[in-house]
Amino acid sequence: xxxxxxxxxxxxxxxxxxxxxxxxxxxxxxxxxxxxxxxxxxxxxxxxxxxxxxxxxxxxxxxxxxxxxxxxxxxxxxxxxxxxxxxxxxxxxxxxxxxxxxxxxxxxxxxxxxxxxxxxxxxxxxxxxxxxxxxxxxxxxxxxxxxxxxxxxxxxxxxxxxxxxxxxxxxxxxxxxxxxxxxxxxxxxxxxxxxxxxxxxxxxxxxxxxxxxxxxxxxxxxxxxxxxxxxxxxxxxxxxxxxxxxxxxxxxxxxxxxxxxxxxxxxxxxxxxxxxxxxxxxxxxxxxxxxxxxxxxxxxxxxxxxxxxxxxxxxxxxxxxxxxxxxxxxxxxxxxxxxxxxxxxxxxxxxxxxxxxxxxxxxxxxxxxxxxxxxxxxxxxxxxxxxxxxxxxxxxxxxxxxxxxxxxxxxxxxxxxxxxxxxxxxxxxxxxxxxxxxxxxxxxxxxxxxxxxxxxxxxxxxxxxxxxxxxxx
Numbered sequence: 396x397x398x399x400x401x402x403x404x405x406x407x408x409x410x411x412x413x414x415x416x417x418x419x420x421x422x423x424x425x426x427x428x429x430x431x432x433x434x435x436x437x438x439x440x441x442x443x444x445x446x447x448x449x450x451x452x453x454x455x456x457x458x459x460x461x462x463x464x465x466x467x468x469x470x471x472x473x474x475x476x477x478x479x480x481x482x483x484x485x486x487x488x489x490x491x492x493x494x495x496x497x498x499x500x501x502x503x504x505x506x507x508x509x510x511x512x513x514x515x516x517x518x519x520x521x522x523x524x525x526x527x528x529x530x531x532x533x534x535x536x537x538x539x540x541x542x543x544x545x546x547x548x549x550x551x552x553x554x555x556x557x558x559x560x561x562x563x564x565x566x567x568x569x570x571x572x573x574x575x576x577x578x579x580x581x582x583x584x585x586x587x588x589x590x591x592x593x594x595x596x597x598x599x600x601x602x603x604x605x606x607x608x609x610x611x612x613x614x615x616x617x618x619x620x621x622x623x624x625x626x627x628x629x630x631x632x633x634x635x636x637x638x639x640x641x642x643x644x645x646x647x648x649x650x651x652x653x654x655x656x657x658x659x660x661x662x663x664x665x666x667x668x669x670x671x672x673x674x675x676x677x678x679x680x681x682x683x684x685x686x687x688x689x690x691x692x693x694x695x696x697x698x699x700x701x702x703x704x705x706x707x708x709x710x711x712x713x714x715x716x717x718x719x720x721x722x723x724x725x726x727x728x729x730x731x732x733x734x735x736x737x738x739x740x741x742x743x744x745x746x747x748x749x750x751x752x753x754x755x756x757x758x759x760x761x762x763x764x765x766x767x768x769x770x771x772x773x774x775x776x777x778x779x780x781x782x783x784x785x786x787x788x789x790x791x792x793x794x795x796x797x798x799x800x801x802x803x804x805x806x807x808x809x810x811x812x813x814x815x816x817x818x819x820x821x822x823x824x825x826x827x828x829x830x831x832x833x834x835x836x837x838x839x840x841x842x843x844x845x846x847x848x849x850x851x852x853x854x855x856x857x858x859x860x861x862x863x864x865x866x867x868x
Contacts (some may be wrong), residue, residue: 427636428676441636451706458714462692463685467484475717476755480837521600525602527548545565579606612635668689668691690863704766715774734746
């Protein structure tokens with residue numbers, strides 16, 4: 396057991412991280428398609444560094460995120476809690492009433508702890524570089540939410556060629572007026588390399604790229620490498636992925652050069668599935684960003700930790716972005732911070748129910764699974780957004796829709812969710828419906844901001860046509 400020195404700071408026990416504690420690095424893509432890496436089947440994109448990262452560790456093919464859209468997905472991964480527990484259902488731009496003109500009221504509730512909070516309390520240096528998208532008000536700022544260093548954008552998207560005198564980028568609260576690189580993805584990589592170069596104790600870095608989220612913009616040099624792709628959008632998307640992949644390679648090279656790579660736990664994934672507008676490819680999955688079919692919530696996830704995880708292995712056990720918190724704390728031999736007490740109008744089960752050894756945190760430590768332990772896991776995961784709700788229990792998945800009858804799939808064997816088993820599986824269907832209703836009964840009656848219980852007719856039409864498409868298109 397690692398020996399720690401206990402300090403008292405603002406009433407919270409703070410532990411000094413051991414020199415043996417691993418560094419922890421999240422690299423997040425934005426709106427990346429399920430099939431858009433070489434290791435996931437792409438024949439046209441070039442992702443040699445991501446493929447090498449997968450070869451250095453464990454590639455999880457059935458990983459899930461907390462939401463099919465950016466902001467609540469990030470709220471889930473950064474808190475280790477189902478974001479619906481605290482009313483975080485939709486993107487911050489889905490606002491109602493006066494919230495649209497009061498951005499300071501929208502964001503991750505201050506009572507929720509972040510990965511930065513947990514790991515900083517265990518003695519880690521912490522940084523977030525890139526996209527935040529969890530609130531623009533002062534109370535939501537990354538520097539107030541557990542991150543010693545922040546450089547990037549508070550909002551959900553940004554142009555990739557920012558102007559010096561007109562941009563929404565900052566470093567620790569100060570507007571940016573100079574850039575080491577004119578292309579934003581490369582700039583975020585440079586910022587990460589600079590921060591890593593001055594670390595003297597275990598660190599946690601959340602490298603949150605906004606690529607390949609729109610707008611579709613790439614450098615001419617990167618575009619020239621994909622002249623063989625006729626579709627202009629797909630060509631630009633490929634070039635944007637190349638820049639992201641290049642950044643991953645540079646960060647790995649920096650860690651190797653400084654002797655830190657072997658004891659760095661790296662996790663790579665996307666915040667949700669590929670979007671309709673960025674020419675991404677979700678491989679064999681149906682559905683896209685915003686949809687509760689597999690293509691909206693299922694992502695490839697890579698875990699690499701050379702000192703502790705096997706190399707070149709594949710994991711088809713379901714894992715979740717909610718698992719980051721308990722897995723990181725187990726690796727760091729640290730303790731999660733206690734949740735606040737529930738308010739009088741809140742369901743106490745969202746704060747006190749012992750869903751696992753971490754209380755009301757929703758994930759699990761997946762290190763044993765990643766190491767190949769013969770662990771039989773039957774995960775139950777829930778989602779709800781904009782007229783849709785879904786439950787995945789083992790191999791059974793029910794999707795309840797506002798515009799058509801509920802559907803029942805078994806995605807482990809039916810990746811495209813092409814075979815609706817609702818008529819045949821009546822008992823299982825009813826059981827899942829009851830479980831979904833019981834879960835929803837614990838949630839806040841009204842989300843923190845607008846999330847309509849009904850889809851528009853246009854969205855409903857899109858749901859019925861979001862089928863797997865050939866990558867060539």
